[in-house]
Amino acid sequence: MDIDFWLERWNSGRTGFHQDHINPYAAYFYGEKGPPLERRKDLKVFVPLCGKSKDLLWLAQNGYQVFGVECSDRAVKSFFEENALSYKHAEKGEYGLYQNDEQVALIEILQGDFFGLEPETLDDVTDIFDRASLVALPPGMRQDYVNKIDALQKPGTRTLLVTLNFDPAEMDGPPFSVTDEEVLDLYSENFTIDKLLSKNVIDEETGLKNRGLTALTESVFKLVKR
Ligand SMILES: C[S@@+](CC[C@H](N)C(=O)[O-])C[C@H]1O[C@@H](n2cnc3c(N)ncnc32)[C@H](O)[C@@H]1O
Known part of the structure:
Protein backbone atom coordinates (compact mmCIF):
# COMPACT_ATOMS: atom_id res chain seq x y z
CA MET A 1 0.00 0.00 0.00
CA GLY A 13 -12.23 10.17 -6.16
CA ARG A 14 -12.31 6.91 -4.16
CA THR A 15 -12.07 8.65 -0.81
CA GLY A 16 -14.77 6.96 1.22
CA PHE A 17 -12.55 7.34 4.31
CA HIS A 18 -13.12 11.11 4.26
CA GLN A 19 -15.76 12.29 6.72
CA ASP A 20 -17.74 15.47 6.23
CA HIS A 21 -18.31 15.75 9.96
CA ILE A 22 -15.87 16.45 12.76
CA ASP A 123 10.04 19.84 17.23
CA ASP A 124 7.18 21.94 18.62
CA VAL A 125 4.45 19.28 18.35
CA THR A 126 2.76 18.58 21.69
CA ASP A 127 -0.11 16.34 20.55
CA ILE A 128 -0.88 13.84 17.80
CA PHE A 129 -4.32 12.91 16.48
CA ASP A 130 -4.40 9.57 14.68
CA ARG A 131 -7.73 8.80 13.07
CA ALA A 132 -7.66 6.52 10.00
CA SER A 133 -3.86 6.66 9.86
CA LEU A 134 -2.53 3.57 11.69
CA VAL A 135 -5.61 1.63 10.53
CA ALA A 136 -5.00 2.76 6.92
CA LEU A 137 -1.84 0.66 6.86
CA PRO A 138 -1.61 -3.09 6.25
CA PRO A 139 -0.06 -5.25 9.00
CA GLY A 140 3.41 -5.28 7.38
CA MET A 141 3.68 -1.47 7.48
CA ARG A 142 2.42 -0.78 10.99
CA GLN A 143 5.63 -1.43 12.91
CA ASP A 144 7.52 0.90 10.54
CA TYR A 145 4.81 3.55 11.03
CA VAL A 146 5.04 3.28 14.83
CA ASN A 147 8.87 3.30 14.75
CA LYS A 148 8.76 6.44 12.64
CA ILE A 149 6.18 8.32 14.67
CA ASP A 150 7.97 7.29 17.86
CA ALA A 151 11.29 8.64 16.54
CA LEU A 152 9.65 11.93 15.52
CA GLN A 153 8.19 12.87 18.90
CA LYS A 154 9.57 14.15 22.19
CA PRO A 155 8.88 12.55 25.59
CA GLY A 156 5.59 13.82 26.98
CA THR A 157 3.89 14.08 23.57
CA ARG A 158 0.29 12.90 23.82
CA THR A 159 -1.49 10.92 21.11
CA LEU A 160 -5.21 10.35 20.70
CA LEU A 161 -5.38 7.12 18.68
CA VAL A 162 -8.60 5.77 17.15
CA THR A 163 -8.61 2.14 15.99
CA LEU A 164 -11.14 -0.17 14.38
CA ASN A 165 -11.79 -3.79 15.33
CA PHE A 166 -13.61 -6.19 13.05
CA ASP A 167 -13.28 -9.67 11.61
CA PRO A 168 -10.70 -9.32 8.79
CA ALA A 169 -12.31 -12.28 7.01
CA GLU A 170 -15.38 -10.06 6.37
CA MET A 171 -13.59 -7.22 4.57
CA ASP A 172 -10.28 -6.42 2.90
CA GLY A 173 -8.69 -3.16 4.03
CA PRO A 174 -8.08 -0.33 4.08
CA PRO A 175 -9.22 0.35 6.71
CA PHE A 176 -7.68 -2.57 8.54
CA SER A 177 -8.65 -4.08 11.85
CA VAL A 178 -6.13 -3.30 14.62
CA THR A 179 -6.85 -5.17 17.84
CA ASP A 180 -6.27 -3.70 21.29
CA GLU A 181 -3.57 -6.37 21.78
CA GLU A 182 -1.75 -5.11 18.70
CA VAL A 183 -1.88 -1.54 20.03
CA LEU A 184 -0.20 -2.80 23.22
CA ASP A 185 2.40 -4.74 21.20
CA LEU A 186 3.19 -1.78 18.97
CA TYR A 187 3.35 0.99 21.56
CA SER A 188 4.02 -0.39 25.04
CA GLU A 189 7.82 -0.28 24.84
CA ASN A 190 8.01 3.51 24.63
CA PHE A 191 4.53 4.79 25.53
CA THR A 192 2.14 4.69 28.44
CA ILE A 193 -1.21 3.54 27.11
CA ASP A 194 -4.70 4.30 28.47
CA LYS A 195 -7.71 2.88 26.74
CA LEU A 196 -10.30 5.66 26.96
CA LEU A 197 -13.30 3.95 25.43
CA SER A 198 -14.64 1.34 23.08
CA LYS A 199 -17.85 1.70 21.10
CA ASN A 200 -19.94 -0.49 18.83
CA VAL A 201 -20.28 1.57 15.64
CA ILE A 202 -21.57 -0.89 13.06
CA ASP A 203 -24.87 0.94 12.58
CA GLU A 204 -23.14 4.31 12.09
CA GLU A 205 -20.60 3.05 9.57
CA THR A 206 -22.95 2.19 6.73
CA GLY A 207 -20.15 2.28 4.14
CA LEU A 208 -18.23 -0.44 5.96
CA LYS A 209 -21.43 -2.36 6.66
CA ASN A 210 -22.14 -2.33 2.92
CA ARG A 211 -18.66 -3.76 2.34
CA GLY A 212 -19.61 -6.81 4.41
CA LEU A 213 -18.94 -6.06 8.06
CA THR A 214 -21.44 -7.46 10.54
CA ALA A 215 -19.69 -6.15 13.66
CA LEU A 216 -17.41 -3.17 14.19
CA THR A 217 -15.93 -1.64 17.30
CA GLU A 218 -13.99 1.59 17.56
CA SER A 219 -11.44 2.00 20.35
CA VAL A 220 -9.83 5.21 21.52
CA PHE A 221 -6.48 5.30 23.30
CA LYS A 222 -4.41 7.99 24.95
CA LEU A 223 -0.70 7.35 24.45
CA VAL A 224 2.04 9.36 26.13
CA LYS A 225 5.60 9.07 24.91
CA ARG A 226 7.94 8.15 27.78
C1 LIG B 1 -7.43 6.52 5.21
S1 LIG B 1 -6.88 8.10 4.73
C2 LIG B 1 -7.18 9.01 6.24
C3 LIG B 1 -7.11 10.49 6.09
C4 LIG B 1 -7.41 11.27 7.37
N1 LIG B 1 -6.63 10.84 8.51
C5 LIG B 1 -8.87 11.28 7.68
O1 LIG B 1 -9.25 11.00 8.82
O2 LIG B 1 -9.68 11.59 6.79
C6 LIG B 1 -5.12 7.89 4.72
C7 LIG B 1 -4.40 9.08 4.11
O3 LIG B 1 -3.01 8.90 4.22
C8 LIG B 1 -2.37 9.36 3.06
N2 LIG B 1 -1.08 8.65 3.01
C9 LIG B 1 -0.90 7.33 2.86
N3 LIG B 1 0.40 7.00 2.89
C10 LIG B 1 1.08 8.17 3.11
C11 LIG B 1 2.45 8.50 3.27
N4 LIG B 1 3.42 7.56 3.22
N5 LIG B 1 2.79 9.79 3.48
C12 LIG B 1 1.82 10.75 3.53
N6 LIG B 1 0.49 10.49 3.39
C13 LIG B 1 0.13 9.23 3.18
C14 LIG B 1 -3.36 9.04 1.96
O4 LIG B 1 -3.22 9.83 0.80
C15 LIG B 1 -4.69 9.28 2.63
O5 LIG B 1 -5.15 10.60 2.43
Missing part, protein backbone atom coordinates in the same frame (compact mmCIF):
# COMPACT_ATOMS: atom_id res chain seq x y z
CA ASP A 2 2.43 2.54 -1.26
CA ILE A 3 1.97 6.21 -2.08
CA ASP A 4 0.88 5.42 -5.65
CA PHE A 5 -2.05 3.46 -4.25
CA TRP A 6 -3.22 6.54 -2.33
CA LEU A 7 -2.57 9.00 -5.14
CA GLU A 8 -4.72 6.83 -7.37
CA ARG A 9 -7.48 6.83 -4.73
CA TRP A 10 -7.43 10.62 -4.60
CA ASN A 11 -7.19 11.04 -8.37
CA SER A 12 -10.12 8.71 -9.00
CA ASN A 23 -14.61 13.34 14.43
CA PRO A 24 -16.56 13.11 17.70
CA TYR A 25 -13.52 11.95 19.69
CA ALA A 26 -11.46 14.91 18.47
CA ALA A 27 -14.29 17.27 19.42
CA TYR A 28 -14.70 15.71 22.86
CA PHE A 29 -11.08 15.13 23.91
CA TYR A 30 -9.59 18.31 22.40
CA GLY A 31 -12.77 20.35 23.05
CA GLU A 32 -14.90 19.66 26.11
CA LYS A 33 -12.20 17.57 27.85
CA GLY A 34 -9.29 19.55 26.43
CA PRO A 35 -7.31 22.39 28.00
CA PRO A 36 -8.89 25.84 28.37
CA LEU A 37 -8.98 27.90 25.17
CA GLU A 38 -6.27 30.32 26.28
CA ARG A 39 -3.73 27.50 26.68
CA ARG A 40 -4.35 25.96 23.26
CA LYS A 41 -2.32 28.48 21.25
CA ASP A 42 0.81 26.93 22.78
CA LEU A 43 -0.22 23.43 21.70
CA LYS A 44 0.47 22.04 18.25
CA VAL A 45 -1.44 19.02 17.05
CA PHE A 46 0.20 16.82 14.43
CA VAL A 47 -2.19 14.89 12.17
CA PRO A 48 -0.27 12.20 10.28
CA LEU A 49 -1.70 11.00 6.95
CA CYS A 50 -4.22 13.81 7.27
CA GLY A 51 -6.04 13.69 3.92
CA LYS A 52 -8.39 16.67 3.79
CA SER A 53 -9.80 15.94 7.21
CA LYS A 54 -12.24 18.50 8.61
CA ASP A 55 -10.63 17.84 11.98
CA LEU A 56 -7.68 20.02 10.91
CA LEU A 57 -10.00 22.98 10.56
CA TRP A 58 -11.91 22.24 13.75
CA LEU A 59 -8.68 22.05 15.74
CA ALA A 60 -7.53 25.42 14.34
CA GLN A 61 -10.94 27.02 14.91
CA ASN A 62 -10.74 25.79 18.49
CA GLY A 63 -7.42 27.44 19.19
CA TYR A 64 -4.76 24.82 18.41
CA GLN A 65 -1.87 25.15 15.96
CA VAL A 66 -2.23 22.35 13.44
CA PHE A 67 0.34 20.48 11.42
CA GLY A 68 -0.46 17.68 8.98
CA VAL A 69 1.39 15.49 6.51
CA GLU A 70 -0.28 14.12 3.43
CA CYS A 71 1.18 12.64 0.23
CA SER A 72 -1.55 13.83 -2.17
CA ASP A 73 -1.35 17.44 -3.33
CA ARG A 74 -4.93 17.07 -4.59
CA ALA A 75 -6.03 16.30 -1.03
CA VAL A 76 -4.09 19.22 0.43
CA LYS A 77 -5.39 21.76 -2.07
CA SER A 78 -8.93 20.43 -1.66
CA PHE A 79 -8.65 20.93 2.09
CA PHE A 80 -7.89 24.63 1.74
CA GLU A 81 -10.21 25.27 -1.19
CA GLU A 82 -13.25 23.38 0.15
CA ASN A 83 -12.92 25.21 3.46
CA ALA A 84 -12.51 28.61 1.74
CA LEU A 85 -9.11 29.17 3.35
CA SER A 86 -6.58 31.16 1.37
CA TYR A 87 -3.11 29.63 1.53
CA LYS A 88 0.54 30.00 0.62
CA HIS A 89 2.63 27.29 -0.98
CA ALA A 90 6.41 26.89 -0.86
CA GLU A 91 8.86 24.15 -1.69
CA LYS A 92 10.66 22.69 1.32
CA GLY A 93 13.16 20.11 0.11
CA GLU A 94 11.17 17.21 -1.28
CA TYR A 95 7.98 18.49 0.33
CA GLY A 96 5.42 21.11 -0.54
CA LEU A 97 4.60 23.30 2.44
CA TYR A 98 1.06 24.69 2.50
CA GLN A 99 0.04 27.26 5.12
CA ASN A 100 -3.21 29.10 5.63
CA ASP A 101 -3.34 32.86 5.78
CA GLU A 102 -4.38 32.77 9.42
CA GLN A 103 -8.10 33.37 9.23
CA VAL A 104 -7.97 30.85 12.07
CA ALA A 105 -4.95 29.53 14.00
CA LEU A 106 -2.04 28.32 11.90
CA ILE A 107 -2.64 25.25 9.74
CA GLU A 108 0.44 23.86 8.00
CA ILE A 109 0.40 20.79 5.80
CA LEU A 110 3.52 19.18 4.42
CA GLN A 111 2.73 17.44 1.17
CA GLY A 112 4.97 14.42 0.78
CA ASP A 113 5.93 11.11 2.33
CA PHE A 114 5.37 10.69 6.07
CA PHE A 115 8.15 8.09 6.16
CA GLY A 116 10.71 10.65 4.94
CA LEU A 117 10.06 13.24 7.69
CA GLU A 118 13.07 14.45 9.67
CA PRO A 119 12.84 14.43 13.50
CA GLU A 120 13.18 18.22 13.76
CA THR A 121 10.01 18.60 11.67
CA LEU A 122 7.95 17.82 14.76
Whole structure:
Protein backbone atom coordinates (compact mmCIF):
# COMPACT_ATOMS: atom_id res chain seq x y z
CA MET A 1 0.00 0.00 0.00
CA ASP A 2 2.43 2.54 -1.26
CA ILE A 3 1.97 6.21 -2.08
CA ASP A 4 0.88 5.42 -5.65
CA PHE A 5 -2.05 3.46 -4.25
CA TRP A 6 -3.22 6.54 -2.33
CA LEU A 7 -2.57 9.00 -5.14
CA GLU A 8 -4.72 6.83 -7.37
CA ARG A 9 -7.48 6.83 -4.73
CA TRP A 10 -7.43 10.62 -4.60
CA ASN A 11 -7.19 11.04 -8.37
CA SER A 12 -10.12 8.71 -9.00
CA GLY A 13 -12.23 10.17 -6.16
CA ARG A 14 -12.31 6.91 -4.16
CA THR A 15 -12.07 8.65 -0.81
CA GLY A 16 -14.77 6.96 1.22
CA PHE A 17 -12.55 7.34 4.31
CA HIS A 18 -13.12 11.11 4.26
CA GLN A 19 -15.76 12.29 6.72
CA ASP A 20 -17.74 15.47 6.23
CA HIS A 21 -18.31 15.75 9.96
CA ILE A 22 -15.87 16.45 12.76
CA ASN A 23 -14.61 13.34 14.43
CA PRO A 24 -16.56 13.11 17.70
CA TYR A 25 -13.52 11.95 19.69
CA ALA A 26 -11.46 14.91 18.47
CA ALA A 27 -14.29 17.27 19.42
CA TYR A 28 -14.70 15.71 22.86
CA PHE A 29 -11.08 15.13 23.91
CA TYR A 30 -9.59 18.31 22.40
CA GLY A 31 -12.77 20.35 23.05
CA GLU A 32 -14.90 19.66 26.11
CA LYS A 33 -12.20 17.57 27.85
CA GLY A 34 -9.29 19.55 26.43
CA PRO A 35 -7.31 22.39 28.00
CA PRO A 36 -8.89 25.84 28.37
CA LEU A 37 -8.98 27.90 25.17
CA GLU A 38 -6.27 30.32 26.28
CA ARG A 39 -3.73 27.50 26.68
CA ARG A 40 -4.35 25.96 23.26
CA LYS A 41 -2.32 28.48 21.25
CA ASP A 42 0.81 26.93 22.78
CA LEU A 43 -0.22 23.43 21.70
CA LYS A 44 0.47 22.04 18.25
CA VAL A 45 -1.44 19.02 17.05
CA PHE A 46 0.20 16.82 14.43
CA VAL A 47 -2.19 14.89 12.17
CA PRO A 48 -0.27 12.20 10.28
CA LEU A 49 -1.70 11.00 6.95
CA CYS A 50 -4.22 13.81 7.27
CA GLY A 51 -6.04 13.69 3.92
CA LYS A 52 -8.39 16.67 3.79
CA SER A 53 -9.80 15.94 7.21
CA LYS A 54 -12.24 18.50 8.61
CA ASP A 55 -10.63 17.84 11.98
CA LEU A 56 -7.68 20.02 10.91
CA LEU A 57 -10.00 22.98 10.56
CA TRP A 58 -11.91 22.24 13.75
CA LEU A 59 -8.68 22.05 15.74
CA ALA A 60 -7.53 25.42 14.34
CA GLN A 61 -10.94 27.02 14.91
CA ASN A 62 -10.74 25.79 18.49
CA GLY A 63 -7.42 27.44 19.19
CA TYR A 64 -4.76 24.82 18.41
CA GLN A 65 -1.87 25.15 15.96
CA VAL A 66 -2.23 22.35 13.44
CA PHE A 67 0.34 20.48 11.42
CA GLY A 68 -0.46 17.68 8.98
CA VAL A 69 1.39 15.49 6.51
CA GLU A 70 -0.28 14.12 3.43
CA CYS A 71 1.18 12.64 0.23
CA SER A 72 -1.55 13.83 -2.17
CA ASP A 73 -1.35 17.44 -3.33
CA ARG A 74 -4.93 17.07 -4.59
CA ALA A 75 -6.03 16.30 -1.03
CA VAL A 76 -4.09 19.22 0.43
CA LYS A 77 -5.39 21.76 -2.07
CA SER A 78 -8.93 20.43 -1.66
CA PHE A 79 -8.65 20.93 2.09
CA PHE A 80 -7.89 24.63 1.74
CA GLU A 81 -10.21 25.27 -1.19
CA GLU A 82 -13.25 23.38 0.15
CA ASN A 83 -12.92 25.21 3.46
CA ALA A 84 -12.51 28.61 1.74
CA LEU A 85 -9.11 29.17 3.35
CA SER A 86 -6.58 31.16 1.37
CA TYR A 87 -3.11 29.63 1.53
CA LYS A 88 0.54 30.00 0.62
CA HIS A 89 2.63 27.29 -0.98
CA ALA A 90 6.41 26.89 -0.86
CA GLU A 91 8.86 24.15 -1.69
CA LYS A 92 10.66 22.69 1.32
CA GLY A 93 13.16 20.11 0.11
CA GLU A 94 11.17 17.21 -1.28
CA TYR A 95 7.98 18.49 0.33
CA GLY A 96 5.42 21.11 -0.54
CA LEU A 97 4.60 23.30 2.44
CA TYR A 98 1.06 24.69 2.50
CA GLN A 99 0.04 27.26 5.12
CA ASN A 100 -3.21 29.10 5.63
CA ASP A 101 -3.34 32.86 5.78
CA GLU A 102 -4.38 32.77 9.42
CA GLN A 103 -8.10 33.37 9.23
CA VAL A 104 -7.97 30.85 12.07
CA ALA A 105 -4.95 29.53 14.00
CA LEU A 106 -2.04 28.32 11.90
CA ILE A 107 -2.64 25.25 9.74
CA GLU A 108 0.44 23.86 8.00
CA ILE A 109 0.40 20.79 5.80
CA LEU A 110 3.52 19.18 4.42
CA GLN A 111 2.73 17.44 1.17
CA GLY A 112 4.97 14.42 0.78
CA ASP A 113 5.93 11.11 2.33
CA PHE A 114 5.37 10.69 6.07
CA PHE A 115 8.15 8.09 6.16
CA GLY A 116 10.71 10.65 4.94
CA LEU A 117 10.06 13.24 7.69
CA GLU A 118 13.07 14.45 9.67
CA PRO A 119 12.84 14.43 13.50
CA GLU A 120 13.18 18.22 13.76
CA THR A 121 10.01 18.60 11.67
CA LEU A 122 7.95 17.82 14.76
CA ASP A 123 10.04 19.84 17.23
CA ASP A 124 7.18 21.94 18.62
CA VAL A 125 4.45 19.28 18.35
CA THR A 126 2.76 18.58 21.69
CA ASP A 127 -0.11 16.34 20.55
CA ILE A 128 -0.88 13.84 17.80
CA PHE A 129 -4.32 12.91 16.48
CA ASP A 130 -4.40 9.57 14.68
CA ARG A 131 -7.73 8.80 13.07
CA ALA A 132 -7.66 6.52 10.00
CA SER A 133 -3.86 6.66 9.86
CA LEU A 134 -2.53 3.57 11.69
CA VAL A 135 -5.61 1.63 10.53
CA ALA A 136 -5.00 2.76 6.92
CA LEU A 137 -1.84 0.66 6.86
CA PRO A 138 -1.61 -3.09 6.25
CA PRO A 139 -0.06 -5.25 9.00
CA GLY A 140 3.41 -5.28 7.38
CA MET A 141 3.68 -1.47 7.48
CA ARG A 142 2.42 -0.78 10.99
CA GLN A 143 5.63 -1.43 12.91
CA ASP A 144 7.52 0.90 10.54
CA TYR A 145 4.81 3.55 11.03
CA VAL A 146 5.04 3.28 14.83
CA ASN A 147 8.87 3.30 14.75
CA LYS A 148 8.76 6.44 12.64
CA ILE A 149 6.18 8.32 14.67
CA ASP A 150 7.97 7.29 17.86
CA ALA A 151 11.29 8.64 16.54
CA LEU A 152 9.65 11.93 15.52
CA GLN A 153 8.19 12.87 18.90
CA LYS A 154 9.57 14.15 22.19
CA PRO A 155 8.88 12.55 25.59
CA GLY A 156 5.59 13.82 26.98
CA THR A 157 3.89 14.08 23.57
CA ARG A 158 0.29 12.90 23.82
CA THR A 159 -1.49 10.92 21.11
CA LEU A 160 -5.21 10.35 20.70
CA LEU A 161 -5.38 7.12 18.68
CA VAL A 162 -8.60 5.77 17.15
CA THR A 163 -8.61 2.14 15.99
CA LEU A 164 -11.14 -0.17 14.38
CA ASN A 165 -11.79 -3.79 15.33
CA PHE A 166 -13.61 -6.19 13.05
CA ASP A 167 -13.28 -9.67 11.61
CA PRO A 168 -10.70 -9.32 8.79
CA ALA A 169 -12.31 -12.28 7.01
CA GLU A 170 -15.38 -10.06 6.37
CA MET A 171 -13.59 -7.22 4.57
CA ASP A 172 -10.28 -6.42 2.90
CA GLY A 173 -8.69 -3.16 4.03
CA PRO A 174 -8.08 -0.33 4.08
CA PRO A 175 -9.22 0.35 6.71
CA PHE A 176 -7.68 -2.57 8.54
CA SER A 177 -8.65 -4.08 11.85
CA VAL A 178 -6.13 -3.30 14.62
CA THR A 179 -6.85 -5.17 17.84
CA ASP A 180 -6.27 -3.70 21.29
CA GLU A 181 -3.57 -6.37 21.78
CA GLU A 182 -1.75 -5.11 18.70
CA VAL A 183 -1.88 -1.54 20.03
CA LEU A 184 -0.20 -2.80 23.22
CA ASP A 185 2.40 -4.74 21.20
CA LEU A 186 3.19 -1.78 18.97
CA TYR A 187 3.35 0.99 21.56
CA SER A 188 4.02 -0.39 25.04
CA GLU A 189 7.82 -0.28 24.84
CA ASN A 190 8.01 3.51 24.63
CA PHE A 191 4.53 4.79 25.53
CA THR A 192 2.14 4.69 28.44
CA ILE A 193 -1.21 3.54 27.11
CA ASP A 194 -4.70 4.30 28.47
CA LYS A 195 -7.71 2.88 26.74
CA LEU A 196 -10.30 5.66 26.96
CA LEU A 197 -13.30 3.95 25.43
CA SER A 198 -14.64 1.34 23.08
CA LYS A 199 -17.85 1.70 21.10
CA ASN A 200 -19.94 -0.49 18.83
CA VAL A 201 -20.28 1.57 15.64
CA ILE A 202 -21.57 -0.89 13.06
CA ASP A 203 -24.87 0.94 12.58
CA GLU A 204 -23.14 4.31 12.09
CA GLU A 205 -20.60 3.05 9.57
CA THR A 206 -22.95 2.19 6.73
CA GLY A 207 -20.15 2.28 4.14
CA LEU A 208 -18.23 -0.44 5.96
CA LYS A 209 -21.43 -2.36 6.66
CA ASN A 210 -22.14 -2.33 2.92
CA ARG A 211 -18.66 -3.76 2.34
CA GLY A 212 -19.61 -6.81 4.41
CA LEU A 213 -18.94 -6.06 8.06
CA THR A 214 -21.44 -7.46 10.54
CA ALA A 215 -19.69 -6.15 13.66
CA LEU A 216 -17.41 -3.17 14.19
CA THR A 217 -15.93 -1.64 17.30
CA GLU A 218 -13.99 1.59 17.56
CA SER A 219 -11.44 2.00 20.35
CA VAL A 220 -9.83 5.21 21.52
CA PHE A 221 -6.48 5.30 23.30
CA LYS A 222 -4.41 7.99 24.95
CA LEU A 223 -0.70 7.35 24.45
CA VAL A 224 2.04 9.36 26.13
CA LYS A 225 5.60 9.07 24.91
CA ARG A 226 7.94 8.15 27.78
C1 LIG B 1 -7.43 6.52 5.21
S1 LIG B 1 -6.88 8.10 4.73
C2 LIG B 1 -7.18 9.01 6.24
C3 LIG B 1 -7.11 10.49 6.09
C4 LIG B 1 -7.41 11.27 7.37
N1 LIG B 1 -6.63 10.84 8.51
C5 LIG B 1 -8.87 11.28 7.68
O1 LIG B 1 -9.25 11.00 8.82
O2 LIG B 1 -9.68 11.59 6.79
C6 LIG B 1 -5.12 7.89 4.72
C7 LIG B 1 -4.40 9.08 4.11
O3 LIG B 1 -3.01 8.90 4.22
C8 LIG B 1 -2.37 9.36 3.06
N2 LIG B 1 -1.08 8.65 3.01
C9 LIG B 1 -0.90 7.33 2.86
N3 LIG B 1 0.40 7.00 2.89
C10 LIG B 1 1.08 8.17 3.11
C11 LIG B 1 2.45 8.50 3.27
N4 LIG B 1 3.42 7.56 3.22
N5 LIG B 1 2.79 9.79 3.48
C12 LIG B 1 1.82 10.75 3.53
N6 LIG B 1 0.49 10.49 3.39
C13 LIG B 1 0.13 9.23 3.18
C14 LIG B 1 -3.36 9.04 1.96
O4 LIG B 1 -3.22 9.83 0.80
C15 LIG B 1 -4.69 9.28 2.63
O5 LIG B 1 -5.15 10.60 2.43
